[in-house]
Amino acid sequence: MHEMTPPWLPDGWTHPARAQLPTGHHLRPVRASDVDLDLPAVLGSRERLWSIYGAAWGWPPADLSHEQDRTDLARHEAETEAHESFNYALFDAAESALLGCVYVDPPERVGADAEISWWVVDALLGSDVERALDDFVPLWIAARWPLRRPRYVGRDVSWAAWLALPELGR
Numbered sequence: 001m002h003e004m005t006p007p008w009l010p011d012g013w014t015h016p017a018r019a020q021l022p023t024g025h026h027l028r029p030v031r032a033s034d035v036d037l038d039l040p041a042v043l044g045s046r047e048r049l050w051s052i053y054g055a056a057w058g059w060p061p062a063d064l065s066h067e068q069d070r071t072d073l074a075r076h077e078a079e080t081e082a083h084e085s086f087n088y089a090l091f092d093a094a095e096s097a098l099l100g101c102v103y104v105d106p107p108e109r110v111g112a113d114a115e116i117s118w119w120v121v122d123a124l125l126g127s128d129v130e131r132a133l134d135d136f137v138p139l140w141i142a143a144r145w146p147l148r149r150p151r152y153v154g155r156d157v158s159w160a161a162w163l164a165l166p167e168l169g170r
Helices: 032-044 046-057 066-081 128-144 159-164
Strands: 026-029 086-091 098-105 114-120 150-152
Touching: 026 066, 032 046, 032 066, 032 086, 032 098, 046 114, 046 159, 066 086, 098 128, 114 128, 128 150
Parallel strands: 114 150
Antiparallel strands: 026 086, 086 098, 098 114
16 A cells, blocks of 8 residues: 655646746746757757756657657646646747746655756856746746745755655655
């Protein structure tokens, strides 16, 4: 018999459908249909993304195909609808480019009620857009999400330190 874990989000809570950044960019839940914008963003920043997420998630693989990415995005879309986890894509105003992602996931390690991380494409490193996203995400989480102890992985704790934390009993 499995021990029941409490739901990580309250019943009846609705996830944000969109979040506007002061730069004119916005976040919205990623969809499988975003694959033609997501794949070039991921592959164009793959080495850096692997240096961030590789040890923890095994992502993105060196041989990421269009179909694999579409499958991943469809899984993220379904998980968002089920409130299991959330992947928000960062878009320009016209949604002609996917420029990064924000992940809001249930906790896997002790000491937090959510694990949150984000990235921008290599071309935006050090940009006003990256700085705006870095400032925006914690404020957005505090204002719109029912979380008391979010952990910003890669920000307030390194990925290595996060991986060393004890896993929650599942």
